[in-house]
Amino acid sequence: xxxxxxxxxxxxxxxxxxxxxxxxxxxxxxxxxxxxxxxxxxxxxxxxxxxxxxxxxxxxxxxxxxxxxxxxxxxxxxxxxxxxxxxxxxxxxxxxxxxxxxxxxxxxxxxxxxxxxxxxxxxxxxxxxxxxxxxxxxxxxxxxxxxxxxxxxxxxxxxxxxxxxxxxxxxxxxxxxxxxxxxxxxxxxxxxxxxxxxxxxxxxxxxxxxxxxxxxxxxxxxxxxxxxxxxxxxxxxxxxxxxxxxxxxxxxxxxxxxxxxxxxxxxxxxxxxxxxxxxxxxxxxxxxxxxxxxxxxxxxxxxxxxxxxxxxxxxxxxxxxxxxxxxxxxxxxxxxxxxxxxx
Amino acid sequence: xxxxxxxxxxxxxxxxxxxxxxxxxxxxxxxxxxxxxxxxxxxxxxxxxxxxxxxxxxxxxxxxxxxxxxxxxxxxxxxxxxxxxxxxxxxxxxxxxxxxxxxxxxxxxxxxxxxxxxxxxxxxxxxxxxxxxxxxxxxxxxxxxxxxxxxxxxxxxxxxxxxxxxxxxxxxxxxxxxxxxxxxxxxxxxxxxxxxxxxxxxxxxxxxxxxxxxxxxxxxxxxxxxxxxxxxxxxxxxxxxxxxxxxxxxxxxxxxxxxxxxxxxxxxxxxxxxxxxxxxxxxxxxxxxxxxxxxxxxxxxxxxxxxxxxxxxxxxxxxxxxxxxxxxxxxxxxxxxxxxxxxxxxxxxxxxxxxxxxxxxxxxxxxxxxxxxxxxxxxxxxxxxxxxxxxxxxxxxxxxxxxxxxxxxxxxxxxxxxxxxxxxxxxxxxxxxxxxxxxxxxxxxxxxxxxxxxxxxxxxxxxxxxxxxxxxxxxxxxxxxxxxxxxxxxxxxxxxxxxxxxx
Numbered sequence: 044x045x046x047x048x049x050x051x052x053x054x055x056x057x058x059x060x061x062x063x064x065x066x067x068x069x070x071x072x073x074x075x076x077x078x079x080x081x082x083x084x085x086x087x088x089x090x091x092x093x094x095x096x097x098x099x100x101x102x103x104x105x106x107x108x109x110x111x112x113x114x115x116x117x118x119x120x121x122x123x124x125x126x127x128x129x130x131x132x133x134x135x136x137x138x139x140x141x142x143x144x145x146x147x148x149x150x151x152x153x154x155x156x157x158x159x160x161x162x163x164x165x166x167x168x169x170x171x172x173x174x175x176x177x178x179x180x181x182x183x184x185x186x187x188x189x190x191x192x193x194x195x196x197x198x199x200x201x202x203x204x205x206x207x208x209x210x211x212x213x214x215x216x217x218x219x220x221x222x223x224x225x226x227x228x229x230x231x232x233x234x235x236x237x238x239x240x241x242x243x244x245x246x247x248x249x250x251x252x253x254x255x256x257x258x259x260x261x262x263x264x265x266x267x268x269x270x271x272x273x274x275x276x277x278x279x280x281x282x283x284x285x286x287x288x289x290x291x292x293x294x295x296x297x298x299x300x301x302x303x304x305x306x307x308x309x310x311x312x313x314x315x316x317x318x319x320x321x322x323x324x325x326x327x328x329x330x331x332x333x334x335x336x337x338x339x340x341x342x343x344x345x346x347x348x349x350x351x352x353x354x355x356x357x358x359x360x361x362x363x364x365x366x367x368x369x370x371x372x373x374x375x376x377x378x379x380x381x382x383x384x385x386x
Numbered sequence: 387x388x389x390x391x392x393x394x395x396x397x398x399x400x401x402x403x404x405x406x407x408x409x410x411x412x413x414x415x416x417x418x419x420x421x422x423x424x425x426x427x428x429x430x431x432x433x434x435x436x437x438x439x440x441x442x443x444x445x446x447x448x449x450x451x452x453x454x455x456x457x458x459x460x461x462x463x464x465x466x467x468x469x470x471x472x473x474x475x476x477x478x479x480x481x482x483x484x485x486x487x488x489x490x491x492x493x494x495x496x497x498x499x500x501x502x503x504x505x506x507x508x509x510x511x512x513x514x515x516x517x518x519x520x521x522x523x524x525x526x527x528x529x530x531x532x533x534x535x536x537x538x539x540x541x542x543x544x545x546x547x548x549x550x551x552x553x554x555x556x557x558x559x560x561x562x563x564x565x566x567x568x569x570x571x572x573x574x575x576x577x578x579x580x581x582x583x584x585x586x587x588x589x590x591x592x593x594x595x596x597x598x599x600x601x602x603x604x605x606x607x608x609x610x611x612x613x614x615x616x617x618x619x620x621x622x623x624x625x626x627x628x629x630x631x632x633x634x635x636x637x638x639x640x641x642x643x644x645x646x647x648x649x650x651x652x653x654x655x656x657x658x659x660x661x662x663x664x665x666x667x668x669x670x671x672x673x674x675x676x677x678x679x680x681x682x683x684x685x686x687x688x689x690x691x692x693x694x695x696x697x698x699x700x701x702x703x704x705x706x707x708x709x710x711x712x713x714x715x716x717x718x719x720x721x722x723x724x725x726x727x728x729x730x731x732x733x734x735x736x737x738x739x740x741x742x743x744x745x746x747x748x749x750x751x752x753x754x755x756x757x758x759x760x761x762x763x764x765x766x767x768x769x770x771x772x773x774x775x776x777x778x779x780x781x782x783x784x785x786x787x788x789x790x791x792x793x794x795x796x797x798x799x800x801x802x803x804x805x806x807x808x809x810x811x812x813x814x815x816x817x818x819x820x821x822x823x824x825x826x827x828x829x830x831x832x833x834x835x836x837x838x839x840x841x842x843x844x845x846x847x848x849x850x851x852x853x854x855x856x857x858x859x860x861x862x863x864x865x866x867x868x869x870x871x872x873x874x875x876x877x878x879x880x881x882x883x884x885x886x887x888x889x
Contacts, residue, residue, distance in 0.1 A: 081799045105870045109889040110802040120792050124742040136886070137769035137780045139802040146792040147769050151785045153757055154765040261757050268753040270745030279804065279889060305743070329868035330888065332835055332860050340837040340858040342801055343870060343888060378801035 156254025561619020673730025696730030831861030
């Protein structure tokens with residue numbers, strides 16, 4: 044009696060012209076991934092963001108891209124790896140990153156396009172000149188002292204004063220002599236409300252292009268240096284028309300460099316610009332309110348959809364007759380505010 | 387423990403003024419160069435290199451005489467640079483023995499090492515002498531080394547060495563025999579004594595040694611006894627050791643004012659090489675380098691470069707200095723350069739097989755310097771949170787790779803605020819004390835949910851006033867685009883701003 048392996052070989056060779064190696068399971072290629080720390084998303088993308096490849100997070104403003112990227116970074120830094128955040132619009136929030144569990148000592152932050160220093164004054168100081176705080180001199184009365192110690196002292200020197208009052212000098216008529224009393228100068232107190240530094244503003248459009256160019260050059264340098272396990276390229280606040288002008292060759296170069304240095308490059312943008320250079324492309328929908336509390340902002344729910352994923356594992360190399368079960372292409376989860384406890 | 391027999395090594399460097407000026411200028415090594423000293427116009431030659439001597443130039447020639455020769459490079463004597471080179475040479479000698487005596491005189495560097503008991507470290511005396519000479523060559527100085535059991539014999543022999551013999555070892559007990567053929571001037575006699583010996587027809591040390599002691603003392607005085615002892619190689623000496631300095635400094639003066647940083651780097655390269663050689667000889671690395679440029683007009687420009695880990699890579703140092711000077715260029719022409727380095731322990735990082743891949747320290751330094759040149763100072767590094775809740779509650783520190791334990795990763799995904807710097811001014815409609823409509827980036831958002839207000843800013847202990855309140859707002863535009871932002875309302879300036887967007 045023929046063994047099962049012989050039968051399988053016979054069946055396979057009989058079907059070889061239609062289905063090559065029909066009964067042999069396909070070789071599994073294990074591609075390294077780094078989990079994002081968000082369960083539903085990790086499940087959706089089969090483990091996390093790919094290592095040595097480019098991941099694109101596309102979405103409008105307020106779609107949860109930064110929260111997702113920070114969650115990913117917290118997983119990377121927890122493994123004692125070093126990462127970089129290239130911030131093209133200077134909008135990174137270190138406090139939020141720290142709250143998200145990112146080890147800031149392992150995160151290199153590059154702020155691009157910072158050409159002005161604006162010091163915001165949220166506590167204003169209203170200060171008065173020191174003259175206001177000095178007590179007014181005591182008005183000296185006729186007797187040189189206002190309230191005396193005893194009523195009899197009040198008449199002290201009165202006779203001399205009356206004599207002086209009635210002297211020629213005082214009594215002499217002054218005709219139409221102009222009365223020259225010094226006019227009091229009006230005192231104005233200005234509150235110290237003006238900002239301490241004046242900023243030189245450059246046109247917003249020029250600034251944006253400069254920042255994008257700087258970010259791309261910095262990314263090039265960091266990828267070539269190697270050793271950074273994750274590099275976040277944050278174009279989240281840059282308009283689509285600016286990002287779409289970046290050469291496709293740039294993204295291709297990054298992809299090849301990432302493959303060589305085994306870095307995960309994550310691109311945050313409003314427009315899917317990397318095209319085929321990205322191995323994983325996720326589109327995030329605008330965040331929605333969880334409506335849990337009326338007075339306290341507790342969190343927002345996010346929705347993500349996989350737009351593109353390369354190297355997905357096929358369960359079998361046999362093309363089934365019936366339509367195979369489709370994998371879910373989207374996931375939902377909730378971003379909680381840092382001031383809200385576990386629910 | 388028995389005391390090892392006496393042994394002294396004498397390091398003798400001729401033409402120090404010329405060698406000090408030429409050691410950092412390899413391009414002049416093939417040219418005849420002379421060094422002049424004195425006040426103009428009565429300047430005279432005090433030192434020269436071998437090429438100049440072969441051309442027929444001699445010590446004491448005036449400037450006019452020098453100018454009769456073709457293609458002669460004329461340099462001015464620099465006591466400052468000479469003193470620096472003398473320190474370097476002492477430090478070189480200090481690597482072989484802690485007991486050193488400096489016997490330098492004008493234009494010459496002479497130092498004597500107590501080499502007793504160093505055979506175990508450096509081998510026989512001849513090997514020691516070769517090591518010392520090699521060490522001098524590494525710092526760009528050519529000198530001769532003599533070794534003898536008597537200190538004065540070593541010094542006298544070094545004075546008399548000629549014919550390209552750089553190293554000589556006197557066997558124990560043969561001091562008088564070795565000194566015998568040398569001219570009498572090696573004994574360090576005065577002009578009067580020289581004159582006397584000449585009238586007597588005494589030319590060599592051997593002739594002096596043969597003179598009867600009593601008769602010589604009666605004619606020349608008590609100093610004759612010293613001369614006789616010197617000639618016999620038996621004059622005793624008590625070594626007076628000095629503290630050997632270890633200062634990593636190099637300086638150079640430029641022939642003409644320089645504006646181009648690229649050209650300056652050629653000179654810096656040689657200087658850095660010297661610093662690295664000296665640091666490496668002590669198993670150290672350069673931790674930081676301070677460059678001081680003496681500028682036209684009397685001012686100076688100082689910059690310090692500190693890489694993450696001490697390193698001896700010249701290319702890396704040059705690149706870091708170049709990037710730093712390009713970022714902070716001097717505002718006038720450069721007349722002189724001074725380099726000062728701080729030594730640090732050489733770092734050897736033992737990486738584990740399973741430890742994560744980290745950036746290489748040297749490459750990271752250059753990368754960060756390049757990025758700083760692109761985005762500006764203070765925009766690269768790691769953010770460190772300050773203990774405050776105010777706006778800008780962080781500062782940037784230089785990035786370095788840490789080995790500290792990281793905090794555990796967050797289990798839940800937190801909501802993050804993307805800060806707008808500066809906060810964007812906006813127009814807000816108020817209804818019953820709450821925002822009901824927000825105009826932001828040329829769109830009108832109807833507020834759906836509003837949380838707040840929270841007062842922010844102000845200190846109870848001073849006169850600062852609480853003039854800022856914040857609202858968290860969720861708004862929707864007509865085209866159903868969403869805005870989840872933090873609004874900031876300033877009471878005093880009466881304006882509304884969008885401080886950040888929840889993203």
